[in-house]
Amino acid sequence: MNKIDSKIPKGPLAEKWTNYKNNQKLVNPANKRRLDVIVVGTGLGGASAAATLGEQGFNVLNFCIQDSPRRAHSIAAQGGINAAKNYPNDGDSVYRLFYDTIKGGDYRAREANVYRLAEVSNEIIDQCVAQGVPFAREYGGLLSNRSFGGSQVSRTFYARGQTGQQLLLGAYSALSRAVNKKQVKLYTRYEMVDLVIIDGRARGIIARNLITGKLERFGAHAVVIATGGYGNAFFLSTNAMTSNGSAAWQCYKKGAYFANPCMTQIHPTCIPVHGEFQSKLTLMSESLRNDGRIWVPKKKEDAEAIRNGKLRPTEIKEEDRDYYLERRYPAFGNLVPRDVASRAAKERCDAGYGVGTTGLAVYLDFADAIERLGKDVVEARYGNLFQMYEKIVDDNPYETPMMIYPAIHYTMGGIWVDYELMSTIPGLFAIGEANFSDHGANRLGASALMQGLADGYFVLPYTIQNYLSDQISVPRIKTDSPEFEKTENEINQRIERLMSIKGKHSVDSIHKKLGHIMWEYVGMNRNEAGLKKAIEEIKEIKKDFWTNVRIPGEGNTLNIELEKALRLADFIEMGELIAHDALDREESCGGHFRTEHQTAEGEALRHDDEFSYVSCWEYKGEDNVPVMSKEPLDYEFIVRQQRNYKS
Amino acid sequence: MDKDINIKVKVWRQNGPKDKGHFEVYPLENISQGSSFLEMLDILNENLINEGKEPVVFDHDCREGICGICSLYIDGHPHGPDEDITTCQLHMRTFDEGDTITVEPWRSTAFPVIKDLMVDRTAFDKIIQAGGYTSVNTGGTPDANAILIPHDQAELAMDAAACIGCGACVAACKNGSAMLFVSAKVSQLALLPQGKVEAAKRAKSMVAKMDELGFGNCTNTGACEVECPKNISISNIARLNREFLKAKFKD
Numbered sequence: 018m019n020k021i022d023s024k025i026p027k028g029p030l031a032e033k034w035t036n037y038k039n040n041q042k043l044v045n046p047a048n049k050r051r052l053d054v055i056v057v058g059t060g061l062g063g064a065s066a067a068a069t070l071g072e073q074g075f076n077v078l079n080f081c082i083q084d085s086p087r088r089a090h091s092i093a094a095q096g097g098i099n100a101a102k103n104y105p106n107d108g109d110s111v112y113r114l115f116y117d118t119i120k121g122g123d124y125r126a127r128e129a130n131v132y133r134l135a136e137v138s139n140e141i142i143d144q145c146v147a148q149g150v151p152f153a154r155e156y157g158g159l160l161s162n163r164s165f166g167g168s169q170v171s172r173t174f175y176a177r178g179q180t181g182q183q184l185l186l187g188a189y190s191a192l193s194r195a196v197n198k199k200q201v202k203l204y205t206r207y208e209m210v211d212l213v214i215i216d217g218r219a220r221g222i223i224a225r226n227l228i229t230g231k232l233e234r235f236g237a238h239a240v241v242i243a244t245g246g247y248g249n250a251f252f253l254s255t256n257a258m259t260s261n262g263s264a265a266w267q268c269y270k271k272g273a274y275f276a277n278p279c280m281t282q283i284h285p286t287c288i289p290v291h292g293e294f295q296s297k298l299t300l301m302s303e304s305l306r307n308d309g310r311i312w313v314p315k316k317k318e319d320a321e322a323i324r325n326g327k328l329r330p331t332e333i334k335e336e337d338r339d340y341y342l343e344r345r346y347p348a349f350g351n352l353v354p355r356d357v358a359s360r361a362a363k364e365r366c367d368a369g370y371g372v373g374t375t376g377l378a379v380y381l382d383f384a385d386a387i388e389r390l391g392k393d394v395v396e397a398r399y400g401n402l403f404q405m406y407e408k409i410v411d412d413n414p415y416e417t418p419m420m421i422y423p424a425i426h427y428t429m430g431g432i433w434v435d436y437e438l439m440s441t442i443p444g445l446f447a448i449g450e451a452n453f454s455d456h457g458a459n460r461l462g463a464s465a466l467m468q469g470l471a472d473g474y475f476v477l478p479y480t481i482q483n484y485l486s487d488q489i490s491v492p493r494i495k496t497d498s499p500e501f502e503k504t505e506n507e508i509n510q511r512i513e514r515l516m517s518i519k520g521k522h523s524v525d526s527i528h529k530k531l532g533h534i535m536w537e538y539v540g541m542n543r544n545e546a547g548l549k550k551a552i553e554e555i556k557e558i559k560k561d562f563w564t565n566v567r568i569p570g571e572g573n574t575l576n577i578e579l580e581k582a583l584r585l586a587d588f589i590e591m592g593e594l595i596a597h598d599a600l601d602r603e604e605s606c607g608g609h610f611r612t613e614h615q616t617a618e619g620e621a622l623r624h625d626d627e628f629s630y631v632s633c634w635e636y637k638g639e640d641n642v643p644v645m646s647k648e649p650l651d652y653e654f655i656v657r658q659q660r661n662y663k664s
Numbered sequence: 665m666d667k668d669i670n671i672k673v674k675v676w677r678q679n680g681p682k683d684k685g686h687f688e689v690y691p692l693e694n695i696s697q698g699s700s701f702l703e704m705l706d707i708l709n710e711n712l713i714n715e716g717k718e719p720v721v722f723d724h725d726c727r728e729g730i731c732g733i734c735s736l737y738i739d740g741h742p743h744g745p746d747e748d749i750t751t752c753q754l755h756m757r758t759f760d761e762g763d764t765i766t767v768e769p770w771r772s773t774a775f776p777v778i779k780d781l782m783v784d785r786t787a788f789d790k791i792i793q794a795g796g797y798t799s800v801n802t803g804g805t806p807d808a809n810a811i812l813i814p815h816d817q818a819e820l821a822m823d824a825a826a827c828i829g830c831g832a833c834v835a836a837c838k839n840g841s842a843m844l845f846v847s848a849k850v851s852q853l854a855l856l857p858q859g860k861v862e863a864a865k866r867a868k869s870m871v872a873k874m875d876e877l878g879f880g881n882c883t884n885t886g887a888c889e890v891e892c893p894k895n896i897s898i899s900n901i902a903r904l905n906r907e908f909l910k911a912k913f914k915d
Contacts, residue, residue: 065802068802069801069802072801072802083725083731083733084723084733084784084785084786085733085785085786085788085789085829086789087731087732087789087792087829088725088726088731088732088733089731090725090726090731092726092730092731093726093728093730093731102808102809104809140803140805142808143805143806143807143808144800144802144803144805145808146805146808146811146858147798147800147805147806147858148797148798148800148858149797149798149821149852149853149856149858149859150825151818151819151821151822151825151852151856152808152818153818153822154813154814154815154818155815156814156815157812158812158813158814158815159809159812160808160809176822176825177822177826179730179826181730182730182826182828183822183825186825189792190792190796190797190798191797191800191802193789193792193793193796193797194793194797194799196793197793197794197795203789205786205789228778257725257726257727257731258724258725258726258727259725291696291698291699292696292698292699294696294699294703294706294707295699295703296700296702296703296706296727297727299727299728300728404748405728405729405753408729408746408749408753408755409700409753409755411666411698411755411757474802474803475802475803478802523710523713523714525706525710526710567713567714567716569712569713569716569717569718569719570718575721575778575779577719577721578713578719
């Protein structure tokens with residue numbers, strides 16, 4: 018049976034969402050009180066969904082891996098949030114935001130989902146302002162906007178370089194209010210370790226209390242996964258240390274399809290890797306590309322002298338600098354989308370023009386901006402980012418150009434969901450980065466915040482009711498059923514198995530090995546031979562992990578190494594699926610770049626005739642190859658083009 | 665120029681809230697000054713694991729200075745001896761060859777130790793739950809540009825809103841007061857027209873909750889402002905006091 022039904026409403030693009038809302042089923046207030054909803058995650062998606070569902074009257078259980086919902090990794094988003102307000106009067110519209118997002122995603126996202134996203138974007142800004150989010154303002158008191166990669170209008174709202182923080186704190190305050198009103202029960206320092214399915218429907222979760230180390234059972238009429246992406250499969254990424262893909266992965270192993278796992282985003286402006294002991298990469302906001310100019314030396318000998326510490330970048334004359342993005346993409350210049358900017362940096366470094374001690378870095382230079390705008394203006398716009406850079410690198414970016422290099426940042430792939438954000442398991446929903454639906458093969462800057470809040474505030478609280486309206490006669494889910502018992506036993510066995518290995522290698526040392534393989538063969542440039550090699554090597558790592566990992570302490574107490582081991586076990590399997598999907602997709606699109614498929618100028622070459630589909634992977638058991646089905650992407654409203662940021 | 669240094673780390677080990685706790689000293693060799701403080705602790709933990717010992721438990725997550733989860737008291741300073749940064753942004757170039765670095769958890773009645781360097785800060789969440797918000801539901805809000813907010817006013821609100829809720833202010837305060845934290849939220853919302861409506865009620869309920877949870881009183885030592893990684897100003901405390909008094913007079 019084909020489970021893939023995207024449930025796109027009929028009708029013209031601009032009317033689909035309105036039609037859906039007009040005709041969907043709702044749950045009346047008296048019944049809402051009798052329905053329990055589990056929301057896993059407290060980032061922009063999770064917190065906004067939990068707060069909104071609570072306000073509506075549902076009984077919400079909200080789970081947070083950190084000590085407080087305010088720390089979810091959405092907090093680290095810097096640059097801004099897109100919306101189609103057209104306040105600057107520069108030609109923006111819902112349609113244009115939709116079009117830019119679809120094009121930015123290299124035509125691998127669903128039209129109807131993306132249009133809806135653009136449509137609700139304006140309400141998000143209204144909502145956040147009402148919550149007291151201190152967005153940047155002009156002297157007249159109106160909201161300020163800036164431009165961002167992949168767009169020719171200024172539609173990005175921001176709060177200095179801390180937009181994610183302010184939006185998350187807004188959602189967190191709404192959540193806190195709902196907790197105070199007893200609409201939401203909050204569970205902090207809990208990690209979901211499995212999904213419980215009863216009669217084919219998602220009916221609860223098993224979560225590990227990270228303080229006591231005990232497993233606990235929670236039942237609900239629906240489960241919402243808002244646990245973010247799986248970028249940490251690469252070990253080094255801009256994700257937070259606890260960011261992991263395990264909740265989504267458990268859903269996959271319980272039958273939810275996993276869509277487009279190979280669609281991973283490499284962010285062009287991160288602080289370069291500095292050594293083998295490094296645990297984490299730091300992102301520098303894409304907004305820096307508004308005023309910073311990216312360059313490398315024109316001459317290889319200059320690049321070499323810089324690498325050897327014999328020349329400083331400020332000593333390179335203007336005519337000896339190669340502003341390669343401005344050269345290659347005159348229309349968009351330094352503001353090309355992330356995938357394009359990342360590959361261009363790699364291309365220059367691979368060709369021997371890279372700077373920094375490792376040669377794996379390019380310059381992001383603010384000298385022109387400082388001259389044009391003054392240091393004060395630059396400081397007002399990016400002060401906190403410059404300070405962050407200086408603390409890490411010990412170099413003053415007001416005087417010397419910043420060094421940047423691409424790093425894993427975001428995963429467009431995720432749990433497959435239909436238009437209602439429901440997975441192939443009835444009652445299991447996925448929102449925000451955890452689902453796959455809106456960004457296609459590449460996400461534009463300032464769109465993650467938009468999607469997280471769109472899903473949480475304005476989409477899921479509607480669509481989930483279409484499901485829950487059928488559930489009003491279902492009594493509260495009891496957690497003493499055989500299904501809960503069995504699932505908990507399975508986890509206990511898994512933990513016991515891990516604890517009994519008592520091998521020689523730490524979790525991190527194995528994770529680093531996985532990361533090396535992922536970055537080398539499944540990173541920015543992929544090809545058939547490399548991907549096949551990766552799959553074989555990941556198998557070896559899996560064997561090594563399950564025979565050689567060393568986890569000190571006990572399984573049923575606070576145990577940070579066990580937490581990491583449980584996540585790594587899943588990352589290893591995820592890594593393999595990412596490679597499988599990348600191997601299968603014999604085209605280049607967005608963040609997925611197969612070296613066999615590029616234009617004469619080195620740009621991504623799509624094959625729309627063969628690959629206009631979403632890859633939906635189905636788990637078939639531990640030792641079996643997963644099965645892929647296709648959700649065709651039929652574009653009814655726009656014509657696909659080769660992405661062009663040149664003219 | 666960054667070089668490799670040999671150091672000793674004197675770390676607080678406490679096996680649970682009821683354990684008395686003690687310091688352990690661990691020597692570490694060839695630590696690059698380019699590595700972050702937490703990367704140094706990662707290396708220490710790797711060594712401990714390889715020796716069959718239990719790693720040091722500490723909170724850390726974004727490692728970009730924004731999530732506010734890191735909470736180490738290093739050489740007598742919350743977030744260490746460098747200025748305007750969180751623990752995760754502290755780098756080993758702050759230290760020299762042969763240094764002994766003392767690492768402790770936040771010490772405050774309201775933040776009990778969970779294990780080693782990890783403390784329980786749910787009290788902060790409870791304070792926010794008591795009123796750190798505007799009472800708006802999702803949807804039905806006016807257009808974002810309907811109410812003008814002067815640029816400088818928005819900037820002041822943003823200064824206060826930059827608080828990351830790490831608790832360094834409480835850890836630095838000899839009274840264990842949470843006034844800087846509370847005042848940052850009260851100020852942010854009192855400065856904006858959207859939050860003004862409930863300003864009095866908010867100030868009262870948040871202060872009451874703070875008192876209830878065992879935080880101390882403010883005696884204007886200013887230690888919180890000095891140690892705050894985000895430069896939250898104590899002028900916010902003045903603003904909180906003003907809001908609080910206004911509210912009390914109205915009663």
